[in-house]
Amino acid sequence: MDGVRLVDHPLVQHKLSIMRDIECSTRSFRELMNEIGMLLCYEVTRDLPLAQTSITTPLATISAPILAGKKLVFAPILRAGMGFLDGMLQLVPSARVAHVGLYRDPKTLGAVEYYFKAPADIGERLVIVMDPMLATGNSAVAAIDHLKKAGAAEIRFVCLLAAPEGIANLRARHPDVRIWTAAVDEKLDDHGYIVPGLGDAGDRMFGTK
Numbered sequence: 001m002d003g004v005r006l007v008d009h010p011l012v013q014h015k016l017s018i019m020r021d022i023e024c025s026t027r028s029f030r031e032l033m034n035e036i037g038m039l040l041c042y043e044v045t046r047d048l049p050l051a052q053t054s055i056t057t058p059l060a061t062i063s064a065p066i067l068a069g070k071k072l073v074f075a076p077i078l079r080a081g082m083g084f085l086d087g088m089l090q091l092v093p094s095a096r097v098a099h100v101g102l103y104r105d106p107k108t109l110g111a112v113e114y115y116f117k118a119p120a121d122i123g124e125r126l127v128i129v130m131d132p133m134l135a136t137g138n139s140a141v142a143a144i145d146h147l148k149k150a151g152a153a154e155i156r157f158v159c160l161l162a163a164p165e166g167i168a169n170l171r172a173r174h175p176d177v178r179i180w181t182a183a184v185d186e187k188l189d190d191h192g193y194i195v196p197g198l199g200d201a202g203d204r205m206f207g208t209k
């Protein structure tokens with residue numbers, strides 16, 4: 001699929017299967033989300049530019065690669081996107097964070113915004129938008145609309161599960177935004193849930209159901 005990177009690493013697939021299981025506890029679900037966040041962060045940053053610098057080891061002076069100063073913003077879509085944040089920050093502790101608060105209107109399935117706060121220099125940074133579930137794609141589109149209005153110029157989207165409908169919506173509205181996902185499931189049900197999916201990611205992560 002154009003613009004979609006399927007992260008099929010065995011560790012990611014194994015952890016995702018445990019999370020899908022209805023018997024997975026809230027605690028395990030949250031821990032696994034955090035671990036997968038870290039693994040997805042590894043994949044989404046795979047092509048960050050490197051620069052050479054001089055390093056003196058105990059034995060010799062060499063030219064060695066370091067990150068070329070590309071600065072990141074992690075942008076979790078509240079609330080389920082928070083599940084990835086700690087894992088990603090463990091890998092890139094200097095990243096800034098933009099919070100995008102959206103909920104889904106259960107009748108229209110449209111995204112309703114209730115909070116937005118992003119760093120002032122977002123235009124100079126690579127923005128990684130994160131939400132475990134790319135279902136209708138309406139929240140992802142609304143979040144990216146707002147991030148672009150705030151100045152974001154380079155954006156990537158990371159999720160755990162995607163529905164074909166959500167991918168089509170996001171790619172149509174924001175063709176410049178590539179998607180990283182651990183799986184593409186079959187379809188959406190009438191309530192906008194991904195099938196087979198894993199249920200409501202926020203409820204399962206925070207134990208609210």
Ligand code: URA
Pocket residue numbers: 080133135192193194195197198199200201202
């Ligand atoms: N949000 C979720 O948490 N789960 C879905 O299946 C769809 C949207």
